[in-house]
Amino acid sequence: MHAKAPPPSTTSRTGAPVAIRKQRKTLRSDYEGVKPIVMGGMVAQKKRTGTRRSCVSIGKDDVLKRATIVKPNEAGSPAPGKLGAAAKRRNQRPKLDAGTIVNSESHAYYIIDLIGAGGFGDVYKVEQNVTKEIYALKTEQIPQKGNMPQDRLKVELCGALQIETTVMSACNKVTDPEKRRHFVRMVDKGFTDKFKFLVMDLVGPSIDDLRRHVLGTDFSRATATKLSIETLQGIACLHHAGFLHRDIKPQNFACSRDPNSPTIYILDFGIARQYTNRNSKEVRPARDYVKFLGTIRYASRSAHRSKEQSRKDDVEQWIFLTAEMYDIGNLSWRKNNDRGAVLLEKEKFFQFKSPHIWTSMPATFKQIMKTTDAMGYETEPDYPAIQALIELGARESKYDTTLPQYDD
Numbered sequence: 001m002h003a004k005a006p007p008p009s010t011t012s013r014t015g016a017p018v019a020i021r022k023q024r025k026t027l028r029s030d031y032e033g034v035k036p037i038v039m040g041g042m043v044a045q046k047k048r049t050g051t052r053r054s055c056v057s058i059g060k061d062d063v064l065k066r067a068t069i070v071k072p073n074e075a076g077s078p079a080p081g082k083l084g085a086a087a088k089r090r091n092q093r094p095k096l097d098a099g100t101i102v103n104s105e106s107h108a109y110y111i112i113d114l115i116g117a118g119g120f121g122d123v124y125k126v127e128q129n130v131t132k133e134i135y136a137l138k139t140e141q142i143p144q145k146g147n148m149p150q151d152r153l154k155v156e157l158c159g160a161l162q163i164e165t166t167v168m169s170a171c172n173k174v175t176d177p178e179k180r181r182h183f184v185r186m187v188d189k190g191f192t193d194k195f196k197f198l199v200m201d202l203v204g205p206s207i208d209d210l211r212r213h214v215l216g217t218d219f220s221r222a223t224a225t226k227l228s229i230e231t232l233q234g235i236a237c238l239h240h241a242g243f244l245h246r247d248i249k250p251q252n253f254a255c256s257r258d259p260n261s262p263t264i265y266i267l268d269f270g271i272a273r274q275y276t277n278r279n280s281k282e283v284r285p286a287r288d289y290v291k292f293l294g295t296i297r298y299a300s301r302s303a304h305r306s307k308e309q310s311r312k313d314d315v316e317q318w319i320f321l322t323a324e325m326y327d328i329g330n331l332s333w334r335k336n337n338d339r340g341a342v343l344l345e346k347e348k349f350f351q352f353k354s355p356h357i358w359t360s361m362p363a364t365f366k367q368i369m370k371t372t373d374a375m376g377y378e379t380e381p382d383y384p385a386i387q388a389l390i391e392l393g394a395r396e397s398k399y400d401t402t403l404p405q406y407d408d
Helices: 018-039 060-067 085-092 152-157 160-172 207-215 221-240 311-326 339-350 355-359 365-373 383-396
Strands: 002-004 045-049 052-056 100-103 108-117 122-128 134-141 186-191 195-201 253-255 264-266
Touching: 108 134, 134 160, 160 186, 160 195, 160 221, 207 253, 221 253, 221 264, 221 311, 221 383, 311 339, 311 365, 365 383
Parallel strands: none
Antiparallel strands: 002 100, 045 052, 100 108, 108 122, 122 134, 134 195, 186 195, 253 264
């Protein structure tokens, strides 16, 4: 189902390492999409001048310059000797070379470059053979059991990628443009003898990429405020479509490549779950035990306790994400992988025993946290009220979210 064509030239006159050349190339191609966020103040770098602190916009040269100095561990790679199960799967998984052709039932896609890798599969930048449109192609390996032939139905119905396909199909059917704008469009899907794949519109860098690779430091307060609203709206739209995300984190939100769009997209539905019954749309009963799902740093307390997650849990994860966007030091447990110890720290967080966070976060988040903490399993979050509290906090803290350049 897939063949290999002659790969494009990979020579470089700069002599830069391959990984750095690829990163520079990716950021250069993505810059026009990131530009309205970078130049418009959604992403700004803090610059200290004596006792006065100000924000300045970052331009294209800064983006490309930073792309040449990012080290592997700064980009989120585990330290040597500390690879987790997901990292081991990622490293051992065979990759597709540039020029490889992947065929669906209706189209062929030429692999241009590897642009991402996760615990379950890889993401490639591809070109469609007829329209020459550029897309993202996401893969998931098919388990091979000896020489037993793969059953087509079983292949299509199992795995994280199938869950993601189901969620994206449902989200793409949402008719309200405002409730659909945070979803990436799925354009194709298929499988080979080695892997399943889906093809979707290509987006810009993730929130995590923007902080690490563009800024190299915390977001400005105004930037964090804007991003918190956009990510909250994305979660609300997913809930409206009937699904929980269950893995809210900065890597799973990305900006648009459209220079005229400020939209932040919600991504990666590999462990999502439909929380409503398909016919009645009532909330499904909670199971007594659910294994831990998510990312330790951002997971909800219910996830730590092996409880069924609900819309409340996505909002709780969003609170942790938002706290980190205001200041990366706000999550005291960020480098701790002991789930029990992290749960205790998160309990203290919701008991307001982490006073340092209020030097960066608006005080109105206290009410957001209290309201979230009081939610029940079936409670529908009041998303407009949460957004109103964010905006009130920004006004009270005098965060100017309207100017392209501003003092913080």
